[in-house]
Amino acid sequence: MAFNISLWAVQNERLQPVTPTALDQEQRLEEWVAQDPTLLDLGILLIGRQVVTSNRGRIDLLGIDRNANLVVLEMKRDRTPREIVAQALDYASWVKDLSYDQIDAIARSFCAKSLADAFINHFGASIPTAVNTGHSIVILASQLDDSSERIVTYLTEEYGVPINVLFFTFFASHAGEFVARAWFKDPEELEERAQSRKQAPWSGYYFVNVGESPHRNWDDCRKYGFLTAGQGPRYSNAMKRLKEGDRVFAYLKSIGYVGLGTVISSASMVRDVVVGAAGEKLLEQPLKEPRLAENMSDPQMSEWAVRVNWQKTFSREEAKTFRGVFANQNVVCLLRDPDTVDFLEKQFGVKP
16 A cells, blocks of 8 residues: 555644645755754764766665665656666665775765764764665655655565665645654664664664763663653654663763663653652752753754663673673664673673
């Protein structure tokens, strides 16, 4: 069944349908995304536009994620299902072999600065040593037919191809133009499915990046029993994946693992988080990082926190790590690396 999005306006307590438009909006979409990549909600850095491939094809947009993996973004425009999917796969087959120097040259042309400089300016961290170890494809479309959706589903579910569709549906009414966005497949589920084909089985633990910054501090998390992420839905949505009963290992970037605990409440806006038997609000405590409260009334930008019952924690100075320990820049992900799991269970005193 072809994917579609409907929209209604509330007028005088009645719902009035807003009409989708089939104007040339997809021709404008590339410009909108190029100007504001946050429309994608992928957290990527755009490094190229109309990138010419070896067979003289042109990739509409090329991005790189915080793990230094490339993302091919291709507009559907007026191409047939077979044409758009085949074109995207062809581009991906070219992208996968790009060297650091080639990617750097693309970035310099588009960003007017080196790949390393553009990366650190966008992500606030140095580019990883291993670049382009993986890639993904995102088709941007206002709609797809049954055949296209069937092809994408087949590639992802049968072969783990990292391909997805991001729908942008356009509406027009007397109040103006509107754009609605929706994923065909949940991007985090697709990423985990692709990783599961290449990695060990899930250990049952979640890796959670504490993400110390001007908005959060490990000492507060440790003392009051919580983990948090926010200042944008890309980060808070990751924290919302955690549910009551999930077991987590907390990690401090470039330092090591500092906590093992069990989630005792799903994510909520930080202003609503209650700690202690007396029901005190977290934000009423003498926090080391009071900027945790910044944007607390904005659901999109607020910090979202899960309560954690810590089984064992360590200070920064006592953080547990070893050469080759699993760590990445995701807020939350499945912990699969068996060497890391064995090491952490010993360090944190987990009983067999």
